[in-house]
Amino acid sequence: MTAASSIATPSTLGLPRGWRGWFLLNLGVFVIYSVAGLVVFFVGIGAADISPIFPPSGIAVACVLIFGPRVWPAIWLGNFCNGAPLFFSAETSFIAAIIGNVGGGTAAVAEALCAARLMRWLSGNWHPFDRASDTVVFLLVAALGGAASAAIIGVGTFWLVGVTPSGEFGITFTTWLLADAAGIGVFAPLVLAWYRDWPGFDGRLVATVAEVAGAVLVVGVLTYVTKYPIDYLYLPILLWAGFRAKARGASFAAAAISAVIIVATANGVGSFIGKSDNQSFLLVEGFMAVISFTGLLVVAVRAQQEAAERALEAYNRTLEQRVAERMAEIAEKNRLLEEKDQRINDDLVVARKLQAAILPTDFDSFAPTDVAAVMRPAYEMAGDFYDVFRIGDRKLVLIVGDVSGKGIAAAFFMAVARTTLHDIAIRGGLAPAQCIAGVNETLCAENPLDMFVTLFYAEFDEATGEVAYVNAGHCEPVIAGAGGVRLLARTGDPVLGIMPGRRFSAGRVTLSPDETLFLYTDGVTEAFDPAGSLYEVRRLVAVAEAEAGKSPSELMLAVIRSVDAFAQGAVQSDDITCLAVRRAAT
Numbered sequence: 001m002t003a004a005s006s007i008a009t010p011s012t013l014g015l016p017r018g019w020r021g022w023f024l025l026n027l028g029v030f031v032i033y034s035v036a037g038l039v040v041f042f043v044g045i046g047a048a049d050i051s052p053i054f055p056p057s058g059i060a061v062a063c064v065l066i067f068g069p070r071v072w073p074a075i076w077l078g079n080f081c082n083g084a085p086l087f088f089s090a091e092t093s094f095i096a097a098i099i100g101n102v103g104g105g106t107a108a109v110a111e112a113l114c115a116a117r118l119m120r121w122l123s124g125n126w127h128p129f130d131r132a133s134d135t136v137v138f139l140l141v142a143a144l145g146g147a148a149s150a151a152i153i154g155v156g157t158f159w160l161v162g163v164t165p166s167g168e169f170g171i172t173f174t175t176w177l178l179a180d181a182a183g184i185g186v187f188a189p190l191v192l193a194w195y196r197d198w199p200g201f202d203g204r205l206v207a208t209v210a211e212v213a214g215a216v217l218v219v220g221v222l223t224y225v226t227k228y229p230i231d232y233l234y235l236p237i238l239l240w241a242g243f244r245a246k247a248r249g250a251s252f253a254a255a256a257i258s259a260v261i262i263v264a265t266a267n268g269v270g271s272f273i274g275k276s277d278n279q280s281f282l283l284v285e286g287f288m289a290v291i292s293f294t295g296l297l298v299v300a301v302r303a304q305q306e307a308a309e310r311a312l313e314a315y316n317r318t319l320e321q322r323v324a325e326r327m328a329e330i331a332e333k334n335r336l337l338e339e340k341d342q343r344i345n346d347d348l349v350v351a352r353k354l355q356a357a358i359l360p361t362d363f364d365s366f367a368p369t370d371v372a373a374v375m376r377p378a379y380e381m382a383g384d385f386y387d388v389f390r391i392g393d394r395k396l397v398l399i400v401g402d403v404s405g406k407g408i409a410a411a412f413f414m415a416v417a418r419t420t421l422h423d424i425a426i427r428g429g430l431a432p433a434q435c436i437a438g439v440n441e442t443l444c445a446e447n448p449l450d451m452f453v454t455l456f457y458a459e460f461d462e463a464t465g466e467v468a469y470v471n472a473g474h475c476e477p478v479i480a481g482a483g484g485v486r487l488l489a490r491t492g493d494p495v496l497g498i499m500p501g502r503r504f505s506a507g508r509v510t511l512s513p514d515e516t517l518f519l520y521t522d523g524v525t526e527a528f529d530p531a532g533s534l535y536e537v538r539r540l541v542a543v544a545e546a547e548a549g550k551s552p553s554e555l556m557l558a559v560i561r562s563v564d565a566f567a568q569g570a571v572q573s574d575d576i577t578c579l580a581v582r583r584a585a586t
Helices: 018-037 057-066 070-080 084-088 095-125 132-160 166-196 202-226 231-266 277-358 407-427 434-445 537-544 552-567
Strands: 370-376 384-391 397-403 451-459 464-474 476-482 485-489 507-510 516-520 576-582
Touching: 018 057, 018 070, 018 231, 018 277, 057 070, 057 095, 057 132, 057 166, 070 084, 070 095, 084 095, 084 552, 095 166, 132 166, 132 277, 132 434, 166 231, 166 277, 166 537, 202 231, 231 277, 277 407, 370 384, 384 407, 384 576, 397 407, 397 516, 407 434, 434 451, 434 464, 451 516, 476 537, 485 537, 537 552, 552 576
Parallel strands: none
Antiparallel strands: 370 576, 384 397, 397 451, 451 464, 464 507, 476 485, 476 516, 516 576
16 A cells, blocks of 8 residues: 555544643653663673563564654664663773664664654554454564664674674674564553553553463473473464454563563573574564564454454344345335225225126016026136116017137227117117127227127017027037027128128027027036036026926026036136026916
């Protein structure tokens, strides 16, 4: 990340501003830096009494990462003061001491600025606690890079003024590099973690710090007393601290463990006592590097895991919200659809009632001729229809029709066909064939959906029993009486509403007294049973034979019962319409 806007920066709210704030800030850093530098005078390894860690380097890097380059004066002065023993060395001149401390202070400032710059430039962050990659950049690049710059400047200056002999340049450079890198690796995370989460104190944190300190001291004392190499017990303490108190717990545990093993090694106890002082020094440095890297890596991996969990939770919340919104939207649409469906159903109920209302149901006025009729729709609206009405003094018009298709369209076309047929027939003066021809012309002219009607039209003379009829593609009627049952032959005429200009022919038959003419639609003969078999005309004829001599209503009900029994609960696939007319006895 090279863009400044993409680099995370720490919060410095609440810090004093202006030159006074700058002065107080540098004064505070100077005091902390100088006090931390006293460690090297009290803890050292071997005859040379060399400290394997330089805590001020970590403090300086942390302060630059937090407060920026404005704290360099405090770092420079602090390091200069930490080099005060040079002024009291008999082997070092005053001028050499001055130049050496100037070089040391410059090295400390360069180290802090270089490490902070590398950390921000390569990771885009000011601390190593959020990502595992930040931990690697901080320890392997920032810490070593900053320490290398300090070692080059510092040891180079000491060599130029004669403080460091040429023969000791390499070992001095290595010691400086490792001690500063250890200080950055251990103490910079300690300062950064506690600053980042400040104040954030609670009983859990205090208890964790106390428990970690106690556990580290117990292991250290056991190591000192038993002389056993049990330093591996520090690792579970470090991991526990990192999981329980995150960055502050891991950084505190790393610093505490480092302090205890340095003291133990300085006193000749523990697993890091080598064959030489240099071996001991390197073993301690290696262990501190492992401890610091492990602790920071645990914290970073855990932070990434928590970030992934938060992202997943946020995604789940967003998903749940979207699902809830979608479900609410669907529920609202379903409600609107249900309302619309209810309105349609209500309209269909009304339409069905209106459709039923236009069909005659009171046949008492036709006495002594006995008439019965029924129409049972397959759907809300029917395409079948029937009609019975008088023309003249002694003729009854008998009509049964079946419109192609089902539902609302068929019902509308049925109403048109019935109304047209009724109007033309009621005017009188036309023979049945002429009447049907006129109806066909009207339906052909008013048929945008190309529907058609099968129709049986008859004019029944109540006095003579003569029936003049036209069968326009309709089912063969049944005549039942004492003389048996027979089918009324078709006249060979086509359906209505398709071909204009067609001529129609009429047939004639005479009903004997008490003989019944039974008209029906194909919803009767084409009813299906569950196996897919048709009811067929033969079953209708069998019922008519069994019910011969009974009233039209009894015959009609017997046919419907027979059809229902045959269907065995199968869904009715077509409208069922029946019209039965019996000639009165003489």
